[in-house]
Each structure stands twice: as structure tokens, then as C-alpha cells.
Amino acid sequence: MIFCFDLLPGATTVQIRRPDAFRNAAMRDSSRKNVSLPSDTKTVEMYRTLVLILAAVGLAACGGRAPRRPAVATAETPAVFLPAIAPAALAPEERVEWLRWHYWDNFDFADTTFLARADTLQLFEAYARYVQLLFSAPTDGAPMDSLMRRAAVSRPMLDYFAMLADRVLGDPNSPLRNDEFYIPVLRAQLSSPWYDEYERLAPEYRLSLASQNRIGQPANDFRYTLASGATGSLYGLRAEYVLLFINNPGCPMCREIREAISASPMLTELIEHGRLRVLALYPDENLDEWRAYREQIPASWINAYDDGCVLREKGLYDLSAIPSLYLLDAQKRVLVKDATDVALVEEVIDRRS
Helix, strand or coil: CEEEECCCHHHCCEEEECCCCHHHHCCCECCCCCCCCCCCCCHHHHHHHHHHHHHHHHHHHHHCCCCCCCCCCCCCCCECCCCCCCCCCCCHHHHHHHHHHHCCCCCCCCCCHHHHHECHHHHHHHHHHHHHHHCCCCCCCHHHHHHHHHHCCCHHHHHHHHHHHHHHHHCCCCCCCCHHHHHHHHHHHHHCCCCCCCCCHHHHHHHHHHCCCCCCCECCCCEEECCCCCEEEHHHCCCCEEEEEECCCCCHHHHHHHHHHHHCHHHHHHHHCCCEEEEEEECCCCHHHHHHHHHHCCCCCEEEECCCCHHHHCCCCCCCCECEEEEEECCCEEEEEEECCHHHHHHHHHHHC
């Protein structure tokens, strides 16, 4: 599935593959937070806005060119931001690359008064569209690092762009969540002179989690425990691929993902031939609940729990939202991180075949 963005001159469409399933991303259980982080009264409303914006982007952006809104604020009209337009002479792929670096060229980062006059929803949508452009290179955080260096010119500007990133890139239920893009934001906050020791706690914690199990890097090893009491380790699993499925009993989306894996001809064949091992891991402490549910897990999978909740206590994996899928290669390098889309797992394996 793709999103279509009419960002270029002459109504040329830029097509960028959707990073994850929108339907699934909006359903993860993110009620189990590991730490209390500072929040503001707009959090719930901003997340609702994100869902509406992304739904509108996904469903309506291909339907035609919407009339441009005025770029200059009046007494009745809030100020809006108009992204830079890529040169028409560039090929479509070159335009995407150009926009990754020049999207914000028309934005005056020195004008903090714009933030008070801005159409927040429009700027929020513009930011989400920018992030979609970055997904043409989903592990390259350099353009976001460049953006945050420009935003760090003042505390109000840095706070505003960090807030946008928190909602779009850091929220575990955002379909545009991406740690590689989020890490430069957190680093910009920590390197700025504007934050005191207390204010650094939240970005430090988030950076610690985001830095775990990055794409292309070795996954954190851990031990798991079976119902029999026997134990094993992630790195002890020998297969071409390992699919770590962090789940909770009674979680509706966990059931959907379990059924999707079981219904996948590709994954079923890989499991039958020993090329894929699935480790279904329960990360919490209610073992009675886990034991009552364990018959729901296919017999060909490894059904285990995290004795002592080590993953959570040591911050080895981000458990802000459940369920979560990690696809690893034979050397336990991360190929898919914290996903909810079984089709994405299939696609990554298919690309490597």
C-alpha cells in the first residue's frame, strides 16, 4: 500500500510506501508505561489530531489537488507553512531526495512569534508529510538531524518541533513511529543549553529506549523460561530468521497478529523447514494468566515468559506498547523493529530471498 502526496509542481504525485499498517498501529496497548514522563494538557487532543491527519493523508491525498491556503495570516486566518517546492526538472525520486533536505527552507526558525500565530493542525499535517518523505530512506536520520539543528536556535522553537516529533515519531501508536528519525530529536534536546537537569530526564530515558535494538544492529540478548521451567536464550536459537513476538494474554491485537502469522503461507513454510523460529514472549509477571493462555500459541512456536521481567527492568526492549514484532537474521541483527505488521515481516524476508 502507498500514500500519495501531491507536493510537487504540475500535480506530479510522489508515492512513498506506507511504513506500517495504519489500522494496526492505532490499536496497540500503550497503557503499560514504565516511567512517568512530563506531559501537557494537549497530549490526547494532539494524538487524535494525528490519527485524523494521517487518515486524511492516506485516504484523500490521491484524490486531487486541494486549493492552497493563504500563506499570510490575517485577523481571521492563522498563519500557515508552505513547504518548499522541488525543481520541476528533477526526476520523481530526485524530488523526494531534494525535499528530504529542503522541505523546511521556507520556514523562518528565528521567528518564534509564528508559533503563536500558526495553524497548529496545518503545521502538524505538514510535519507528518515531511516524515513520510523521510521513509524513502527509513534508517537515515541525517535530514532530521539537520532540521533539529535549525530548530535549536531558541527554546520555543526547539520545544515546538520536539512536541511534533513526540507525537509523530515517538508515540508507540503512531503509524509513522521511527526511532532512527526520533533519535536526532532527542539528541538535539540533550545537547541544547535550554534544558535543566530535570528537563533532561524524559529525553534521556526516551533516547535510551530508542537506542536499543536499532535496525542493522545486533539485538539485545536475553534468557526466556518455558512452562516446564527450562530456559533458553535468544542467541541460542539457530535459524535463518528469528521472529520475536512480545505479547500479552487477552490482548485483541496480539490475537490478530498471532492469527496473521499462522495464516501466512510464507511464514508457515519457513517455520516448517526450520528456517524461521518464532519466540512468543510474555514480558510481565502474571504467570497464571500466561499459563491459562498458553494453549492459544501454536505448538511449533517457542512459548515463553521473561522470568523477573528482565527486559523491562533493564530496558533491553521498549515495552511501551504491546504487541511488538522484531525480525532478526541468523546473526541476530535487527531487520524489523517494534512492528505490528506481519506483511512488513514478509516483505523484508522476501526482499532478502
